[in-house]
Amino acid sequence: MNSSISLIREIDALLPQTQCGLCGHRDGCLPYAKSIAEGEEANKCVPGGQPVADALANLLNRSPLTAESSVWPVQTDGRPQRMKAIIREEECIGCTKCISACPVDAIIGSGKLMHTILTDLCTGCELCIPPCPVDCIDLVEDTQALPNEQQRAAEQNDLRQRYYSHIQREEKRRSHRKGPVVRAEIDTQLFAQFSQVLDELPSIELIEKPKEAVLTDAKTTIELAKIRTQIKKLEKQLGVREDAKKRLQLEELQQQLMQLQEV
Ligand code: SF4
Numbered sequence: 648m649n650s651s652i653s654l655i656r657e658i659d660a661l662l663p664q665t666q667c668g669l670c671g672h673r674d675g676c677l678p679y680a681k682s683i684a685e686g687e688e689a690n691k692c693v694p695g696g697q698p699v700a701d702a703l704a705n706l707l708n709r710s711p712l713t714a715e716s717s718v719w720p721v722q723t724d725g726r727p728q729r730m731k732a733i734i735r736e737e738e739c740i741g742c743t744k745c746i747s748a749c750p751v752d753a754i755i756g757s758g759k760l761m762h763t764i765l766t767d768l769c770t771g772c773e774l775c776i777p778p779c780p781v782d783c784i785d786l787v788e789d790t791q792a793l794p795n796e797q798q799r800a801a802e803q804n805d806l807r808q809r810y811y812s813h814i815q816r817e818e819k820r821r822s823h824r825k826g827p828v829v830r831a832e833i834d835t836q837l838f839a840q841f842s843q844v845l846d847e848l849p850s851i852e853l854i855e856k857p858k859e860a861v862l863t864d865a866k867t868t869i870e871l872a873k874i875r876t877q878i879k880k881l882e883k884q885l886g887v888r889e890d891a892k893k894r895l896q897l898e899e900l901q902q903q904l905m906q907l908q909e910v
Pocket residue numbers: 662663664665666667668669670671672674675676677679691692693694695
């Protein structure tokens with residue numbers, strides 16, 4: 648077991664830690680590292696490009712393979728163009744959905760307030776874009792100088808740490824979550840096992856979800872669906888003719904929706 652942990656760790660150290668899932672492993676770099684150790688082809692990391700595919704082939708003593716292509720042009724270091732996300736802050740409604748979607752906690756803000764992205768931390772993984780209900784997040788080219796090897800290793804270590812802290816926080820929130828989940832649940836078992844044998848990573852504890860909470864979730868989801876239907880109906884009616892009573896009712900329902908969605 649220890650030898651496989653140490654191989655997975657060596658493979659993981661070469662992966663960018665963007666946690667984007669573009670390799671086909673939704674939960675990020677570590678599950679892909681594990682799968683490579685078990686025999687999967689090592690050329691699927693899109694942000695890593697050819698340099699990562701080659702480094703992995705070298706580590707594993709396998710034949711070099713052409714890396715999966717990216718939609719972005721190739722930079723001078725052979726990797727795809729680094730990108731950053733930016734929020735059009737004047738359009739943000741402060742729903743907080745992007746916060747739990749960001750694997751490296753690069754977004755700050757709180758309920759009903761405008762959100763902003765800490766561009767130094769953003770990896771351009773794009774995971775915050777689909778959950779945004781008003782589509783106010785753009786991707787732009789990262790114009791900063793490319794990191795050298797040492798800076799890249801430090802950046803990857805930091806992103807890995809941030810992701811493990813994010814997983815632990817999401818795991819705790821999930822155990823008493825109300826309302827819908829914006830990102831599929833992370834399969835935390837592998838991370839918990841890995842983090843507990845390595846001192847440098849935040850240790851991840853698995854949390855048993857109480858049965859009661861599952862029931863509450865189902866009830867809350869039904870409640871949310873009902874409120875959304877009522878809101879849509881009222882918005883339609885108010886679009887045709889203004890009515891003070893209905894306007895008030897709409898505001899109350901929107902308030903209720905916000906409260907139920909808070910986690
Ligand atoms: S950075 Fe590479 S290995 Fe990590 S999740 Fe994205 S595609 Fe997969």
